Structures are given as C-alpha cells and as structure tokens.
Amino acid sequence: MFIKVAVDELDPMLVMELRCIIGAIPLWLTAWFLRRRRGERIVAESVSAVRSRPWSLLALGLLTGLPLWFVALGEQHIDSGLAGIVNASVPLWAALLAIRFDREHPTGPRRLLGVAVGFAGVVLLAAARGALGGSAEVIGILTVACAGLMYAAGAILVRERLGGLPSVENAAWSVTIAALLFVIPAARVLPDALPSAEAMGSLFALGFLGTFLGFLGYYELLNRVGAARATMVTYLLPPLAVGYGWMLLEERVGPETFGAMLVVLLGVWLGSRAERTKVSGATAPAAP
Numbered sequence: 285m286f287i288k289v290a291v292d293e294l295d296p297m298l299v300m301e302l303r304c305i306i307g308a309i310p311l312w313l314t315a316w317f318l319r320r321r322r323g324e325r326i327v328a329e330s331v332s333a334v335r336s337r338p339w340s341l342l343a344l345g346l347l348t349g350l351p352l353w354f355v356a357l358g359e360q361h362i363d364s365g366l367a368g369i370v371n372a373s374v375p376l377w378a379a380l381l382a383i384r385f386d387r388e389h390p391t392g393p394r395r396l397l398g399v400a401v402g403f404a405g406v407v408l409l410a411a412a413r414g415a416l417g418g419s420a421e422v423i424g425i426l427t428v429a430c431a432g433l434m435y436a437a438g439a440i441l442v443r444e445r446l447g448g449l450p451s452v453e454n455a456a457w458s459v460t461i462a463a464l465l466f467v468i469p470a471a472r473v474l475p476d477a478l479p480s481a482e483a484m485g486s487l488f489a490l491g492f493l494g495t496f497l498g499f500l501g502y503y504e505l506l507n508r509v510g511a512a513r514a515t516m517v518t519y520l521l522p523p524l525a526v527g528y529g530w531m532l533l534e535e536r537v538g539p540e541t542f543g544a545m546l547v548v549l550l551g552v553w554l555g556s557r558a559e560r561t562k563v564s565g566a567t568a569p570a571a572p
Contacts, residue, residue, distance in 0.1 A: 285528040286486040286494065287356050288364040293483040294475060296356030299490070300349060301470035304463040306491025307499065311456035314500065318452060333449055333457070340445040344454070344462025347438035349535035352462070358431070361424030363535040368525020369545050370428040376402040376551060377436035385440050394554055402551025405544050442506050451507040455499040 290299045300452070314325075319326040334341065375397045446454050479487075509537050526545065529535035 285364045285525065285533060286489045288359050288529070288533060289486040290490065291360055294359065294487075295470075295473035296353055297466060298470045298473050298475075299487065299495070300353040301463055302467055302487050303352065303490040304349065304459040306488060308456060308459045308463060310492070310496045311452060311459065311500065313368050315450065315452045315456050318450065330453075333441075333453070333479030337449075339445060340441065341457050341461060342349050342412075344438060344441055344446065344458045345465055347434050347441060348458040349462030350400045350440070351434040354427050354431035354434070358424040360428035361420045362428070363529050364466045364527035364533060365529035365535050365541065366421075367424070367428050368521040368529075369434050369541070369548055370425050371435075372521045373429055373432040374435045374439075374550050376437060377433045381436055381440055384450075385444060387443055390540025398551045398554030400551070401554060402548050405549075405551055408544050408547060439506055442503065448505070451503040452500060454506075455503040458503075459499065461493055485552050515554050 287299065294302075316326045319329060355367060355371065358370075362370075379396070379399055441455055449457075523545070526535075526541060
C-alpha cells in the first residue's frame with residue numbers, strides 16, 4: 285500500500301533507494317548495540333565479513349534491491365492488492381529452487397503440485413483481470429512475480445551461504461549494499477519538486493516498518509527456521525494487501541480477485557508443507 289502511494293509521485297528506483305537508506309540506519313545501530321553488549325567491535329567484524337564473503341554479500345545486495353525495485357515498478361501498472369496476491373508466490377519459487385540448492389528441504393510431488401496450482405492461480409487472476417490481452421497489467425504481474433523469484437533466491441542464499449552472520453547484520457548488509465549499488469541510477473531520477481506529505485510519509489513507513497522492522501524479523505526467522513518455512517509469512521500478503529487497498533485506496537475488489545487469491549494460497553499451502561519421508565527399516569523384522 286505504501287509503495288502504491290509513493291510511486292504515484294516518485295520513480296520506483298528512487299523509492300527503492302530511499303527505503304533502503306532509511307532502513308539501513310536503524311539496522312546498523314541495532315547491530316552495533318548487540319555487538320557492544322557482547323564486547324565485540326562492529327567495524328572489525330564487518331571488515332572480516334566482507335573479506336570472507338564478498339561475492340555472497342554482493343549477490344545478497346542485488347537480490348534485495350532488484351525485487352524492491354521490481355515491486356515498485358509493477359505497482360505502476362497494478363493495484364497494491366493484486367501485487368500482494370502475486371507476491372505470495374515466493375514459497376512456490378522457494379520450492380523450485382530447493383530442488384537444486386536446499387538439501388534439507390527437498391522438493392517432492394506435493395510441493396511440485398503446489399507450484400503448479402499456485403502459478404495457475406496467478407494465470408487465472410491475470411486472465412480474469414484482462415491482463416493477458418496486451419494490457420499493461422500483465423507487465424505488472426510478471427514484474428512482481430520476478431520479484432518473488434528473487435526474494436526466494438535471497439532467502440536460500442542467506443540460509444546456505446551467510447548463516448554464520450547474525451541475522452540483523454545480514455539484514456543490514458542486504459539493504460546497505462542494495463543502496464550502494466543503485467545510488468547513481470536513483471540520483472538520476474530525483475524529482476524536480478518536493479513530494480507531497482503522503483508520499484514522504486509512505487517512504488518513511490516503508491523504510492522504518494517495511495525495511496527496518498520487516499527485514500529484522502524476517503532475517504531472524506530465516507536464521508531460526510530456514511528459507512522453506514520462513515517464506516510462509518507471505519501467506520499474510522494477499523488478504524492484508526487486498527484489504528488495505530480496498531479500505532484505504534479504494535481499489536477494485538471483485539469475485540475474480542478472491543477466487544484467484546484462494547487458488548494461490550492453496551498452491552502455497554501445498555508447496556510449503558513438508559514432504560513425508562519413509563524411515564528405512566522402520567517396519568523391518570527384528571534380527572533372529
């Protein structure tokens with residue numbers, strides 16, 4: 285919802301850049317406070333992290349900045365509620381990526397069925413909204429879906445390659461590197477006039493609530509339960525986004541929206557459930 289308000293006046297690249305900057309400051313302050321409590325130096329630990337994981341941190345920055353930008357780009361063409369429904373595909377992407385990159389949470393028939401059902405829901409939604417006939421909505425849907433893929437890839441990267449860093453520092457690095465990577469493109473799209481109070485308020489809400497508090501909780505969840513289960517928080521996106529958009533932004537909500545939302549959530553539920561595994565030898569007879 286805040287993204288939708290902000291991109292009405294500001295370029296999506298600038299929205300991404302400013303929310304990363306606003307969120308990075310309290311994230312690093314939190315990391316410094318936690319390191320200080322343990323008697324450690326944040327600067328020395330940060331230099332060590334960069335030296336030992338330069339490419340992983342760079343990839344994390346890309347997989348943070350690009351999806352934030354893609355969601356803002358998509359919401360230039362679609363409602364915030366529709367963006368929330370499409371963004372709920374993150375666990376489906378995570379299930380596909382787990383086939384290759386996540387040995388602890390393998391993808392079996394049930395998850396593949398969930399992936400198929402979830403993507404079918406997105407296609408049904410696009411068709412019902414007339415977005416498959418060349419409408420600008422198809423651009424928005426595909427853009428937000430690509431953002432979901434990158435969110436899932438980032439979650440697996442953190443779990444597999446950056447698990448040794450504290451969760452708050454992973455979050456801080458992700459938005460800091462994203463801000464550094466895209467600062468020049470963002471500077472080229474600065475507005476000629478000061479944005480309205482609504483747009484500025486939305487930016488600060490995105491930076492503090494969506495980036496600082498949101499990333500702080502999400503990366504801690506990744507550290508505790510892994511990417512497969514952590515991405516299940518996107519269960520909350522469709523109903524909340526549709527509800528906020530309808531109540532506060534007067535966005536259109538029809539039966540096709542609710543129908544597609546239920547299909548997507550069904551697919552996410554199937555794709556996020558743990559596969560049943562057989563314990564070898566569990567029913568074998570005892571040795572004589």
